Amino acid sequence: MKTHFIAIGGSAMHNLAIALKDKGYQVTGSDDAIFEPSRSRLENKGILPQEMGWFPEKITADIDAVILGMHAHQDNPELARAKELGLKIYSYPEFLYEQSKNKTRVVIAGSHGKTTITSMILHVLNFHRKDVDFMVGAQLEGFDCMVKLTQDNDFMVLEGDEYLSSPIDLRSKFLLYQPNIALMSGIAWDHINVFKTFDDYIDQFRKFVASITPGGVLVYNEEDAEVVKVVEAAENYFRKIPYKTPEYEISNGKVYLKTEMGDVPLSVFGAHNLLNMEGARHICQQLGIMDEAFYEAIMSFKGASKRLEKVEREDHGTLYKDFAHAPSKVKATVKAFQEQFKKEKKYGFLELHTYSSLNPVFLEQYDHAMDGLNEAIVFYSEDALKIKRMEPISPEFIKEKFKNNTLRVFTNAEELHAYWETLDKTDGVFLMMSSGNFGGLNLTR
Structure with a gap:
């Protein structure tokens, strides 16, 4: 072909x-x-x-x-x-459907967590040498390429994105997959440049649930009120499996999952990651991986790329980078960081980088997102605003929307970098949240 x-x-x-x-x-x-x-x-x-x-x-x-x-x-x-x-012109998701239409399609959707959940599922399947086709949006340890397509595999695991399919196909990507097995992790308004109202955004998830094949399965986060509303309003026939945050404890900096089989030590932290793990466990059950095998494999999961990923620094300072930029992701990541590092001095850096995050209306969603950090820093580029043809935003406006008067706000990359150089990276722990790179900031030294 x-x-x-x-x-x-x-x-x-x-x-x-x-x-x-x-x-x-x-x-x-x-x-x-x-x-x-x-x-x-x-x-x-x-x-x-x-x-x-x-x-x-x-x-x-x-x-x-x-x-x-x-x-x-x-x-x-x-x-x-x-x-x-x-x-014949295909969008990316349309072509993936063509490649998987004779397979059992497993689609992981949600405003947040979908990349991590998909990565967890693939890690467990790979650990137990269960071969499946897949597509995931982040690099995962042990995988050379994050898309796999074969003639023979029975299953395809797909990360289901709600963003547009192509310049000539304005449907959400996940509406093209027609899942047999689906998961919905959460709904929090995102992509405001495309979905102008929250209801318009939620409607994509209503359509996603409606696209589940008759008699299919939906695993869903019962702690998310918007998800529950969408699931309860669905009129098509499918089996519903709810999940919630499992019990866990933190001892000497290590997270332990409380299970019927005993305490399972983990290599990741954060309540949102434990919630993601529970969703992944239920999906793996649908694929024939039972709990004991799941826990055996998940112990060695270290996270998807840029999802609370630890950065090895020359000075051995403790620094994590995270793709978090949408408000719900920032709040969950900051909360996880606070819980994990209760005694250390905590620095949190956030780059406002996307159209949504720089939209004055959307900025309301970031209220108190950086609270609880000893030092909270927000960076956005005035030049980026000009390139995106957006109106200027003042640092005072950012502080007002974040409801945080102690916030440090930088609009110039050189000034941010100069401040970064003044910090002792071994005195405290650092959380760097961005889908960009903080104007070229080197995080390894």
Whole structure:
């Protein structure tokens, strides 16, 4: 099969391209910019475009599938050529469904936790050598590529994102998967640039539940009121399995899960991670992994990339980085950090980086998100606001919305970096929350 990727360099797209190359497909692609690690990984597979840009001449009549990434625009010249030739154009999730429509599809959805839960499931399955197809949005230890597609596997585990499918398909990605087994971890307003109201956002999850195949299974977080409302209002037929935060304790800095089989030591911390683990356990049961086997495997789970991931520093300081940027994620991560490090001085850094997080209306959601830290720092770039064509935001406005007068607010990367250099990284513990990189801040030294 001959496939062409428009915007091949994306974090998700390049993984799919590599998976298809490994499957024996003929793969080509284009992009206007490709960064690491996508660049090296595509180059190692021999599918890195020779030059950056869009080239309509690459689109030929013998291409079986054109896969369109979100990074491309509606007026992309390669897309126009594909339409002109009448080629089959897939969004990323649409193509994944085509690859898995004869398998049992397991879809993990939710505003927060879906990457971690998917990673936990894959870690357990990999530990017990149970082979499945999969797609997950973060790098996981023990896996070279975060998309796997085969002819023979019976199951496919998919991280289900509620964001748009492609520039020409404005459905939420997870609505294309039609799960046989699903999980919903939580609902908290996100992607405000696309979903203008909270009800519009919630509606994507109503549609997701409605897309579960007849007689399917939904594992859901019974501690989330919005999730419960959506589940209780569903009219289609499926089996409902609720889950909640399990009992645990922290002893000498180590987290122990309380189970009928005894205390299980874990390599991760935070109540939200324990809640995620409980959801993963129920999904694994559906896949034939019983509790004893699940606990045996989950002890060695160290977390998905950038999800409370410990950074090894030259000075041996204690620093964790986390992808948290949406308000619910920030609050859960800060709470976990406080619980884990009760006696240490706690520094928390948050970069407001996305369209949603920089929206004055959405900023209301961050109230008290950084409370309980000894030093709380928020950074956003005034230049980024200009690039996004957004109105200026004052540091005073940020403090008001966070309801935190002691907040330090930086709008200039150089000033943030200068402040960072004044801190003794071995005096206290550090939490760095961002989907960006704090203007190029080096966290390892």
